[in-house]
Amino acid sequence: MRLTAQEVYDKLVNEDGILQLEGQIKFYLGDVNIIVKQRDVVGNIMQEWLQGWLDKRGIEYAPSENTQMPPDFFLNPDDKTKNLLEVKAFNRNRGPGFDIADFRMYEEEIINKPYMLNVDYLIFGYDMNDDGVVTIKDVWLKKVWEITRRMEDWPINLQIKDNVVHKIRPGIWYAEDTARTDYTVFESLEDFISAIEEAVFQNPKTHNNAGTWKAAFLRSYKQETGIDLSIPRWSEIKDKYDLKSVRKLEKAKSDLAKATDQYEKIKERIQLYHQKLHVEQEKNNVGKVGKIQDDIEKQKKNAEKAKEKINKAQAKIDELEG
Amino acid sequence: MRLTAQEVYDKLVNEDGILQLEGQIKFYLGDVNIIVKQRDVVGNIMQEWLQGWLDKRGIEYAPSENTQMPPDFFLNPDDKTKNLLEVKAFNRNRGPGFDIADFRMYEEEIINKPYMLNVDYLIFGYDMNDDGVVTIKDVWLKKVWEITRRMEDWPINLQIKDNVVHKIRPGIWYAEDTARTDYTVFESLEDFISAIEEAVFQNPKTHNNAGTWKAAFLRSYKQETGIDLSIPRWSEIKDKYDLKSVRKLEKAKSDLAKATDQYEKIKERIQLYHQKLHVEQEKNNVGKVGKIQDDIEKQKKNAEKAKEKINKAQAKIDELEG
Numbered sequence: 001m002r003l004t005a006q007e008v009y010d011k012l013v014n015e016d017g018i019l020q021l022e023g024q025i026k027f028y029l030g031d032v033n034i035i036v037k038q039r040d041v042v043g044n045i046m047q048e049w050l051q052g053w054l055d056k057r058g059i060e061y062a063p064s065e066n067t068q069m070p071p072d073f074f075l076n077p078d079d080k081t082k083n084l085l086e087v088k089a090f091n092r093n094r095g096p097g098f099d100i101a102d103f104r105m106y107e108e109e110i111i112n113k114p115y116m117l118n119v120d121y122l123i124f125g126y127d128m129n130d131d132g133v134v135t136i137k138d139v140w141l142k143k144v145w146e147i148t149r150r151m152e153d154w155p156i157n158l159q160i161k162d163n164v165v166h167k168i169r170p171g172i173w174y175a176e177d178t179a180r181t182d183y184t185v186f187e188s189l190e191d192f193i194s195a196i197e198e199a200v201f202q203n204p205k206t207h208n209n210a211g212t213w214k215a216a217f218l219r220s221y222k223q224e225t226g227i228d229l230s231i232p233r234w235s236e237i238k239d240k241y242d243l244k245s246v247r248k249l250e251k252a253k254s255d256l257a258k259a260t261d262q263y264e265k266i267k268e269r270i271q272l273y274h275q276k277l278h279v280e281q282e283k284n285n286v287g288k289v290g291k292i293q294d295d296i297e298k299q300k301k302n303a304e305k306a307k308e309k310i311n312k313a314q315a316k317i318d319e320l321e322g
Numbered sequence: 323m324r325l326t327a328q329e330v331y332d333k334l335v336n337e338d339g340i341l342q343l344e345g346q347i348k349f350y351l352g353d354v355n356i357i358v359k360q361r362d363v364v365g366n367i368m369q370e371w372l373q374g375w376l377d378k379r380g381i382e383y384a385p386s387e388n389t390q391m392p393p394d395f396f397l398n399p400d401d402k403t404k405n406l407l408e409v410k411a412f413n414r415n416r417g418p419g420f421d422i423a424d425f426r427m428y429e430e431e432i433i434n435k436p437y438m439l440n441v442d443y444l445i446f447g448y449d450m451n452d453d454g455v456v457t458i459k460d461v462w463l464k465k466v467w468e469i470t471r472r473m474e475d476w477p478i479n480l481q482i483k484d485n486v487v488h489k490i491r492p493g494i495w496y497a498e499d500t501a502r503t504d505y506t507v508f509e510s511l512e513d514f515i516s517a518i519e520e521a522v523f524q525n526p527k528t529h530n531n532a533g534t535w536k537a538a539f540l541r542s543y544k545q546e547t548g549i550d551l552s553i554p555r556w557s558e559i560k561d562k563y564d565l566k567s568v569r570k571l572e573k574a575k576s577d578l579a580k581a582t583d584q585y586e587k588i589k590e591r592i593q594l595y596h597q598k599l600h601v602e603q604e605k606n607n608v609g610k611v612g613k614i615q616d617d618i619e620k621q622k623k624n625a626e627k628a629k630e631k632i633n634k635a636q637a638k639i640d641e642l643e644g
Contacts, residue, residue, distance in 0.1 A: 021352045027367050029345030029456060030338060032374040036347060036367055045349050045358055052354040134351060 002060050003075060005085045005120035009141040011057070023134035035132040039091055042134055043098065046089035046124045047072050061085075069101055069109060070119045081115040085122055088170075092125035092137040100148060100168040103158055107200050107213070114221040117189060121147060125174075138174070145192030147173050149183040150241050154202060155195035155234050157183075165203045182244045190231050191241075193217065198234035245320060252316035259309035266303045270296060324382050325397060327407045327442035331463045333379070345456035357454040361413055364456055365420065368411035368446045369394050383407075391423055391431060392441045403437040407444055410492075414447035414459040422470060422490035425480055429522050429535070436543040439511060443469060447496075460496070467514030469495050471505040472563050476524060477517035477556050479505075487525045504566045512553050513563075515539065520556035567642060574638035581631035588625045592618060 003011065012018045025036035025045075054061050054073070062077040071084035090096045100106070109116050125138035149171030151157045159167040171185045186192045197217070201210035214231060221229055239245050273296045280288040325333065334340045347358040347367075376383050376395070384399040393406035412418045422428070431438050447460035471493030473479045481489040493507040508514045519539070523532035536553060543551055561567050595618045602610040 016352060018352065023349065023351030025347060025349045025358060027345065027347045027364075027371060027456075029371055029458075030340065030343045030375070032371060032378050034367065034370045034374045036363065036370075038363060038366060041358065041360060041363055042349075044360060045356065048356045048358075049349060049351055049354060052356045053352070056354050134349075136351075 001058050004083055005075060005122065005141060008054075008059065008075070008085065009122060009139065012053075013139055016053075018136050018139060021136065024132050025134070037128065037130070037132040039128045042126050042128060043089045043091065046126070047087040050087050050122070069105055070116065070121075081113070082118075084116070084119040086119050087122050087124075089124040089126055092127050095172060096123075096147070096170040098170065099159070100144065100170060103156075103165050103168050103199065103203070104206060106168060107196055107206065110196070111213070111217050111220050114217070114224045117144060119144065123147070140174070142173065143189070145186040145189050147171060147185060148192060148195075149185045150195060150238060151183065155198040155238065158199065165199075165205065183241050184243060186241070190229060191237055193229065194231050194234050194237060197231065239320075249317065249320040252313050252320060256310060256313035256317065259306050259313055263303060263306040263310060266299055266306055270299045270303065273299065323380050326405055327397060327444065327463060330376075330381065330397070330407065331444060331461065334375075335461055338375075340458050340461060343458065346454050347456070359450065359452070359454040361450045364448050364450060365411045365413065368448070369409040372409050372444070391427060392438065392443075403435070404440075406438070406441040408441050409444050409446075411446040411448055414449050417494060418445075418469070418492040420492065421481070422466065422492060425478075425487050425490050425521065425525070426528060428490060429518055429528065432518070433535070433539050433542050436539070436546045439466065441466065445469070462496070464495065465511070467508040467511050469493060469507060470514060470517075471507045472517060472560060473505065477520040477560065480521065487521075487527065505563050506565060508563070512551060513559055515551065516553050516556050516559060519553065571639065571642045574635050574642060578632060578635035578639065581628050581635055585625060585628035585632060588621055588628055592621045592625065595621065 025038070025041060027034050027036050051061075051063070051073070060075070060077055062074040062080065064072045070086040072087045073085040074080045075083035075085055088096070088098045090098055101109075121140075121142045121144065123138075123140045123142060124136050125140075126134060127137050128134050147170045148168060149157050154160075157169045157171055158165050159169050171183060172181050173185045175181045186195065197210070197214050200206045200213045206213075218229055218231070221227065273292055277289060277292045277296065280292060347360070347363060349356050349358050373383075373385070373395070382397070382399055384396040384402065386394045392408040394409050395407040396402045397405035397407055410418070410420045412420055423431075443462075443464045443466065445460075445462045445464060446458050447462075448456060449459050450456050469492045470490060471479050476482075479491045479493055480487050481491050493505060494503050495507045497503045508517065519532070519536050522528045522535045528535075540551055540553070543549065595614055599611065599614045599618065602614060
């Protein structure tokens, strides 16, 4: 039986009800066996479990030819450019801890084999409770750009050791609580390619290929798909993925509104004081006149401070929106 | 049933034949199960397996009260100062990768509870083959000083991160091939204590306790055991644990022997040349006389070089033996 990645997903979730199953890991030695309560182990064995499941269900596949690179399974053994399936798993109570691929191998691979961009990522979010009972909390089927993101200093989230670029790492695509993530995953293949190209340029080890990387990729992609991709410049899109910028802008706008409100109130107050001053001057009440004049001076200083806040917030907004 | 650590060892090895058993780790989810082929997992589960085994055999124990510190099992639940058992496991195809204890907790613990020095370490050396079959290659029952050693810059093998002392780490006690280890494990409790005391002094975080550490330990040890321990100074014992020094000394002695032999041969040769020179001078054979004189000059230079080697080797020996 041959299935697409989507059909594999549907069968797992809808027919086999994987989200309702309870699993466990057991260690046997002699006549003693114990339940293994090591959460990180599950992340490393779901791919083998899926292989066992494909076998048991009689679903055809050819296994991976290079364990370093996607995919884990060719769901169409006769055409290894279509229906490619990569399996990932992570502890759902933590963030995704898996690697996508080695950056240099990946940026070369997608020029040589643009169909690699179409790999389906079948991702399991698992849980292990204190008794060692394993459950699958979530299953996703995603494209690579739907699970990757930028980082602060690089256009793609990279594992960097001693200043050397290693693996492409995932973002968080399921965040209910966006306040906890600083960068959103990419919105499109084009934006993902833009980020990869910028990273090829930025990485000293690939910098010399950057001049022709985009042209080579676009030519290869068109040859394979017939499609002329239009890749945006990274500088034009990078800010929309930075929730920190978005949040900073929101904060600056809120600061501006607050400071403006404050400024208006102080101005009203000063006007009111002037009226009172007028009344007391008419009465020739020297003591009160002096006190009100002091109050007016104080409020004028407050107005200056509020004006400064307004200018500062406006400058921040101009900077962030510019 | 109550057993000593030695009886536990004997039952495991002789009665239950643990060295002949074949184990495996399996993951179950739904109607699919797979063999888990992750070697490092075994190291983390042998302690739980032993607990299962103690339960199954009806061997009494009280479990660990602090998982950070030895022991894992109190084999006499009525007296938690005797018959303490700590379980360790490591991949026999690699070196021991487990921790002994946090250094600071340990140096304090053995003052407060000197009986901790008497903990029995039950150590499993396991193997997992490519099919995931787990076998136990070796089981040892050891005292702490029989599985610890010095290192280059510290009297005890320590895990040091960012210049901060963390865990005490094991040595290799089973080395058939001593050429691969630079330091041997300690020969006695006394030498181990000497090393701990020196490390207390050397570690900036414990340095201020070093002045009274030994006195406090000896007092506490005597109070508990009635024994006056005699602790050697670290400077007096450290070299015997350094196989590198031992090997350097052997090399220097061998260099000395070789150079001396060479020097003697050159001197004989020079004597021979002088005899030949005498013969040719008698014959008035000017050509040959000149040639032999050149040869003698050459051999004198060689003799000087050999003499230099002798002096160098002797200096090295004096330095290493001094």
